[in-house]
Amino acid sequence: MNLFDVYSLYDIEPTSAKGAYVYNDEGTEYLDFYGGHAVISIGHAHPTYVNKITDQLNKIAFYSNAVINGLQKDLADKLEQLSGLQNFALFYCNSGAEANENAFKLASFSNGKSKILALQNGFHGRTSAAVRATDNKKIQAPINQGISINYLPINDIAAFENELKKGDVCAVIIEAIQGIGGCYTCDDDFLIQLSSLCKIHNAFLIMDEVQCGYGRSGDFFAFQQSGISPDIISMAKGMGNGFPIAGILINEKVFKAEIGMLGTTFGGSHLACAAGIAVLEVIENEHLVQNAHNMGEYFKEKLLQDIPEEIEILGRGLMIGIKFPYTTANIRKELLFKHHVFSGSSGNPNIMRILPPLSINKSQIDQFVEKLSIVVSKIQKTVAIH
Numbered sequence: 319m320n321l322f323d324v325y326s327l328y329d330i331e332p333t334s335a336k337g338a339y340v341y342n343d344e345g346t347e348y349l350d351f352y353g354g355h356a357v358i359s360i361g362h363a364h365p366t367y368v369n370k371i372t373d374q375l376n377k378i379a380f381y382s383n384a385v386i387n388g389l390q391k392d393l394a395d396k397l398e399q400l401s402g403l404q405n406f407a408l409f410y411c412n413s414g415a416e417a418n419e420n421a422f423k424l425a426s427f428s429n430g431k432s433k434i435l436a437l438q439n440g441f442h443g444r445t446s447a448a449v450r451a452t453d454n455k456k457i458q459a460p461i462n463q464g465i466s467i468n469y470l471p472i473n474d475i476a477a478f479e480n481e482l483k484k485g486d487v488c489a490v491i492i493e494a495i496q497g498i499g500g501c502y503t504c505d506d507d508f509l510i511q512l513s514s515l516c517k518i519h520n521a522f523l524i525m526d527e528v529q530c531g532y533g534r535s536g537d538f539f540a541f542q543q544s545g546i547s548p549d550i551i552s553m554a555k556g557m558g559n560g561f562p563i564a565g566i567l568i569n570e571k572v573f574k575a576e577i578g579m580l581g582t583t584f585g586g587s588h589l590a591c592a593a594g595i596a597v598l599e600v601i602e603n604e605h606l607v608q609n610a611h612n613m614g615e616y617f618k619e620k621l622l623q624d625i626p627e628e629i630e631i632l633g634r635g636l637m638i639g640i641k642f643p644y645t646t647a648n649i650r651k652e653l654l655f656k657h658h659v660f661s662g663s664s665g666n667p668n669i670m671r672i673l674p675p676l677s678i679n680k681s682q683i684d685q686f687v688e689k690l691s692i693v694v695s696k697i698q699k700t701v702a703i704h
């Protein structure tokens with residue numbers, strides 16, 4: 319049977335991985351500064367993670383959400399402790415798109431409205447309302463276009479106020495640090511004002527922390543730097559370090575649960591929760607949120623110091639965009655095939671995205687920057703010769 323051909327693939331097949339490295343069958347080592355698209359939070363094949371999932375698999379992997387699963391509450395309690403968020407309830411699902419889809423439904427059930435405001439260059443997933451909220455017409459099918467949407471510029475509070483004033487906005491969805499958009503960040507002031515405008519105009523503020531959350535920004539959630547309290551927070555990627563687990567955190571001061579309003583078969587399975595608990599234990603024990611902050615600062619300094627090119631650094635913590643005065647596709651290819659380093663692209667061809675595991679250390683950052691600087695020097699020389 320053929321695979322449905324929707325991705326352009328690199329000719330590389332990782333067959334094992336450990337920490338910040340992945341390996342192919344021949345044992346070639348690749349430094350992973352992409353984390354499989356921001357998914358690898360605690361590092362590949364972490365022993366705590368492997369043991370917890372293995373133990374759980376030997377007990378019970380799954381049973382229906384119609385019965386009690388104590389692991390769901392254990393994970394929720396640990397998440398409350400590490401994030402510091404109080405008065406939020408957790409609904410489990412399986413992917414970032416599904417998390418946002420449930421967030422929109424909850425918002426719409428609650429205020430009876432249906433219009434969404436989102437950021438230009440934002441990304442929220444590929445399902446119905448999530449893809450509609452994503453500012454990319456190419457991935458929206460006609461069936462997705464029924465939902466009313468407005469894409470507004472990042473940090474333009476006047477544009478948001480103008481729309482919110484009309485009174486018909488159900489929800490505003492925002493990435494505090496834009497992923498595919500290229501690591502552009504929301505100003506704290508923008509988030510504070512937006513949060514208060516949403517309250518005034520009976521619209522719900524959904525913070526999409528699918529990519530920038532779970533410690534990656536150097537705070538547990540990226541919006542927390544601004545001090546706001548959103549209505550809904552969506553999360554996925556780093557939550558399971560590769561195991562599909564996602565969820566929304568729902569502000570209990572704002573929403574009242576009703577039986578049957580949301581639902582899922584697989585969400586919050588025993589196995590998914592075991593993976594999620596292991597991730598949080600490692601984040602706590604290895605101080606990975608602090609490490610993301612510290613290594614992010616070190617990384618930025620090192621890049622500015624060692625890269626022989628006019629670059630702009632975007633993002634925060636270990637969610638870094640490096641903006642070059644030219645396109646980065648060749649840099650990324652050369653890094654991968656010649657120097658065996660994975661990095662990420664973004665919607666802006668001049669911005670490469672760096673999303674390493676949160677456990678990355680200085681010597682691995684040094685290796686990355688050294689290799690990047692060799693590649694950039696070579697490209698500069700080619701440009702000069704032409």
Ligand SMILES: Cc1ncc(COP(=O)(O)O)c(C=O)c1O
Nearest residue numbers: 413414415441442443497528529
């Ligand atoms: C910010 C953001 N939201 C939502 C999603 C969708 O997540 P998933 O691919 O798990 O559905 C992504 C995926 O890249 C994302 O970056």
